[in-house]
Amino acid sequence: MKYVTEYRDAALVKGVIEEIRRTxxxxxxxxxxxxxxxxxxxxxxxxxxxxxxxxxxHGPGCxxxxxxxxxxxxxxxxxxxxDVIFCSYGDMLRVPGSGHDLFxxxxxxxxxxxxxxxxxxxxxxxxxxxxxxxxxxxxxxTTAPANVMxxxxxxxxxxxxxxxxxxxxxxxxxIQAILSSPHNRVQGFLLAGHVCAVMGxxxxxxxxxxxxxxxxxxxFEPLDIVQGILQAVxxxxxxxxxxxxxxxxxxxxxxxxxxxxxxNKVFMxxxxxxxxxxxxxxxxxxxxxxxxxxNAEKRFDVExxxxxxxxxxxxxxxxxxxxxxxxxxxxxxxxxxxxxxxxTMVSSEGACAAYYKYKG
Amino acid sequence: xxxxxxxxxxxxxxPPLTHNEQIVMGHGAGGRMSHQLIQKAFLPAxxxxxxxxxxxxxxxxxxxxxxxxxxxxxxxVSPLFFPGGDIxxxxxxxxxxxxxxxxxxxxxLTAGFILEEGLPMSTLQRVxxxxxxxxxxxxxxxxxxxTKVVQKGKADGLYITTAGVGVxxxxxxxxxxxxxxxxxxxxxxTIGDHGIAVLGARGELGFESSIQSDIAPLxxxxxxxxxxxxxxxxxxxxxxxxxxxxxxxxxxQSNAGILxxxxxxxxxxxxxxxxxxxxxxxLYIANEGKLVCFVPHEDAGKVLSVMKKTRYGEGxxxxxxxxxGPRERVLLKTAIGSTRVVDMLAGEMLPRIC
Numbered sequence: 001m002k003y004v005t006e007y008r009d010a011a012l013v014k015g016v017i018e019e020i021r022r023t024x025x026x027x028x029x030x031x032x033x034x035x036x037x038x039x040x041x042x043x044x045x046x047x048x049x050x051x052x053x054x055x056x057x058h059g060p061g062c063x064x065x066x067x068x069x070x071x072x073x074x075x076x077x078x079x080x081x082x083d084v085i086f087c088s089y090g091d092m093l094r095v096p097g098s099g100h101d102l103f104x105x106x107x108x109x110x111x112x113x114x115x116x117x118x119x120x121x122x123x124x125x126x127x128x129x130x131x132x133x134x135x136x137x138x139x140x141x142t143t144a145p146a147n148v149m150x151x152x153x154x155x156x157x158x159x160x161x162x163x164x165x166x167x168x169x170x171x172x173x174x175i176q177a178i179l180s181s182p183h184n185r186v187q188g189f190l191l192a193g194h195v196c197a198v199m200g201x202x203x204x205x206x207x208x209x210x211x212x213x214x215x216x217x218x219x220f221e222p223l224d225i226v227q228g229i230l231q232a233v234x235x236x237x238x239x240x241x242x243x244x245x246x247x248x249x250x251x252x253x254x255x256x257x258x259x260x261x262x263x264n265k266v267f268m269x270x271x272x273x274x275x276x277x278x279x280x281x282x283x284x285x286x287x288x289x290x291x292x293x294x295n296a297e298k299r300f301d302v303e304x305x306x307x308x309x310x311x312x313x314x315x316x317x318x319x320x321x322x323x324x325x326x327x328x329x330x331x332x333x334x335x336x337x338x339x340x341x342x343x344t345m346v347s348s349e350g351a352c353a354a355y356y357k358y359k360g
Numbered sequence: 361x362x363x364x365x366x367x368x369x370x371x372x373x374x375p376p377l378t379h380n381e382q383i384v385m386g387h388g389a390g391g392r393m394s395h396q397l398i399q400k401a402f403l404p405a406x407x408x409x410x411x412x413x414x415x416x417x418x419x420x421x422x423x424x425x426x427x428x429x430x431x432x433x434x435x436x437v438s439p440l441f442f443p444g445g446d447i448x449x450x451x452x453x454x455x456x457x458x459x460x461x462x463x464x465x466x467x468x469l470t471a472g473f474i475l476e477e478g479l480p481m482s483t484l485q486r487v488x489x490x491x492x493x494x495x496x497x498x499x500x501x502x503x504x505x506x507t508k509v510v511q512k513g514k515a516d517g518l519y520i521t522t523a524g525v526g527v528x529x530x531x532x533x534x535x536x537x538x539x540x541x542x543x544x545x546x547x548x549x550t551i552g553d554h555g556i557a558v559l560g561a562r563g564e565l566g567f568e569s570s571i572q573s574d575i576a577p578l579x580x581x582x583x584x585x586x587x588x589x590x591x592x593x594x595x596x597x598x599x600x601x602x603x604x605x606x607x608x609x610x611x612x613q614s615n616a617g618i619l620x621x622x623x624x625x626x627x628x629x630x631x632x633x634x635x636x637x638x639x640x641x642x643l644y645i646a647n648e649g650k651l652v653c654f655v656p657h658e659d660a661g662k663v664l665s666v667m668k669k670t671r672y673g674e675g676x677x678x679x680x681x682x683x684x685g686p687r688e689r690v691l692l693k694t695a696i697g698s699t700r701v702v703d704m705l706a707g708e709m710l711p712r713i714c
Contacts, residue, residue, distance in 0.1 A: 045698020
């Protein structure tokens with residue numbers, strides 16, 4: 001497959017790993033921020049091939065995992081409404097709220113549908129004028145352009161029966177939170193290539209400067225990932241602190257200006273709770289007031305729903321890179337993908353799910 | 361962005377969901393939730409030696425001379441017609457294959473039809489004609505049937521249940537519990553074609569695809585394989601839950617380990633591309649015309665070469681081997697040389713967000 005096969009070439013990957021071995025002289029701890037990268041690392045077993053000096057810790061970059069409990073409860077309340085068609089990306093259906101999940105709502109007669117694009121939800125709203133169509137707009141910067149396009153499209157079409165439930169999060173404030181933690185062990189970051197494809201990487205030099213830590217924009221195929229690790233090791237070994245781009249076939253410094261403009265037109269920064277971590281100031285996006293009519297929280301009067309998360313699993317510490325899934329006593333026992341205790345086991349991008357699936 | 365250190369609240373979690381109270385779609389996906397449903401709801405009530413073995417068909421011996429393979433399969437698919445097949449061909453091939461996977465020659469099928477009020481007669485005729493063709497190809501007769509009609513809205517057009525019976529060859533002992541260390545694992549062709557073809561027919565891919573379902577009766581292929589080697593240990597068709605789930609079932613039934621070589625797994629380029637775009641793994645996608653065969657290493661070459669000469673086995677390859685341990689695990693040697701676990705499908709296969 002073009003643009004995939006060549007980035008999974010075993011000889012090339014091994015060559016880069018050899019280069020990492022030659023370069024590394026002491027232990028380094030680095031974090032891949034993106035859940036998609038965590039998944040690729042474990043799926044391809046990249047961590048097994050790295051020299052023991054390199055420790056990868058898995059970051060909070062799975063949008064499904066970090067969606068806060070109370071927002072899922074809001075989603076469940078809206079989806080249970082008889083006149084609602086509730087649309088979601090697939091892997092959100094299995095995430096438990098306080099009492100149940102979207103699968104349960106569906107089993108009880110709720111009209112819950114998996115869509116591959118928010119624009120599919122807009123089309124459903126057009127086709128079903130007597131129904132309220134709600135899209136669960138979760139994600140990092142990667143899904144934001146498509147999600148805001150659904151709002152702009154609905155506005156252009158004059159739809160009165162379309163709204164989105166927003167739980168958007170942003171990478172830079174999460175990195176700031178991790179680096180500000182007194183427990184931080186991370187010495188270098190692999191930045192999320194797809195996030196940077198949209199946003200560029202102009203947001204990161206101030207963080208690099210403030211925390212004196214190198215960051216490398218990294219892609220998702222095995223060769224991309226080992227290349228990102230190699231560049232991070234080279235910077236760390238040389239004591240150089242900068243943002244490097246190891247994913248230049250997709251990412252520029254500026255990013256996609258039209259996408260950023262669309263995001264800024266529809267969204268504004270806001271404080272956001274992260275499941276397992278807690279409140280991170282100005283770490284989310286929400287709809288601007290001028291788009292209130294597309295705000296599902298307001299349309300369905302669910303703003304007052306609150307939820308308390310119970311301290312049973314260590315998802316929060318895993319999301320912050322403080323612990324690995326195997327460090328959890330419930331891992332693979334009380335907590336499995338069928339009976340997830342925590343969000344990191346629920347999503348296929350979650351670190352625990354990736355470990356369970358590929359490492360056993 | 362603020363410069364204030366963030367207040368980290370610490371570990372938080374949600375209570376587990378057991379889905380014991382009601383049926384959810386995951387119970388029908390063929391993965392671990394389906395297994396748990398069988399274990400908890402059906403086995404305690406019905407248990408008997410033939411059922412407890414856990415194969416897709418039961419081996420029964422009405423007298424000391426004959427061994428029969430019996431199976432049944434319920435078919436629900438939307439849409440009813442899709443590239444490469446339809447619910448009728450599925451209903452015949454699904455049961456023919458389950459019966460044949462014990463090393464049996466399928467002979468007779470029965471068919472039960474649940475029809476939704478308003479179903480066009482022409483649709484039913486097309487399905488019946490397709491069943492006739494598939495039965496003819498497989499060399500089985502549909503010898504009994506039943507029809508029920510339910511009110512509009514109480515079914516999705518048409519459901520078909522088939523049951524089948526066949527005679528197990530003499531001197532053959534094929535079961536999911538028979539895998540032994542040293543066996544070669546042979547796969548009859550590309551994986552994931554059926555699942556992706558049906559998704560495409562539902563309009564859920566968001567892009568054009570020319571993938572055809574692989575639905576096929578595999579009994580003639582199996583006959584040729586057993587002619588080549590009576591020592592075949594395991595035959596199974598990796599349907600719902602995909603190859604990964606089927607291999608995990610066999611590893612558990614046989615108390616053995618399985619080691620796959622990722623580089624050998626045959627995936628049609630279009631199926632691979634669809635999976636990359638949607639966040640699916642071909643290992644978990646349904647097939648309806650493929651089988652896996654476990655055979656002692658020394659017989660693997662002749663079985664493979666016979667398979668390659670048949671219509672439904674021409675893409676056959678050796679994908680791995682049975683290993684002594686770790687037991688009840690499927691491992692995969694990745695293309696870049698590492699090793700990872702291949703787990704069973706959990707519940708429903710869900711497309712990933714990005």
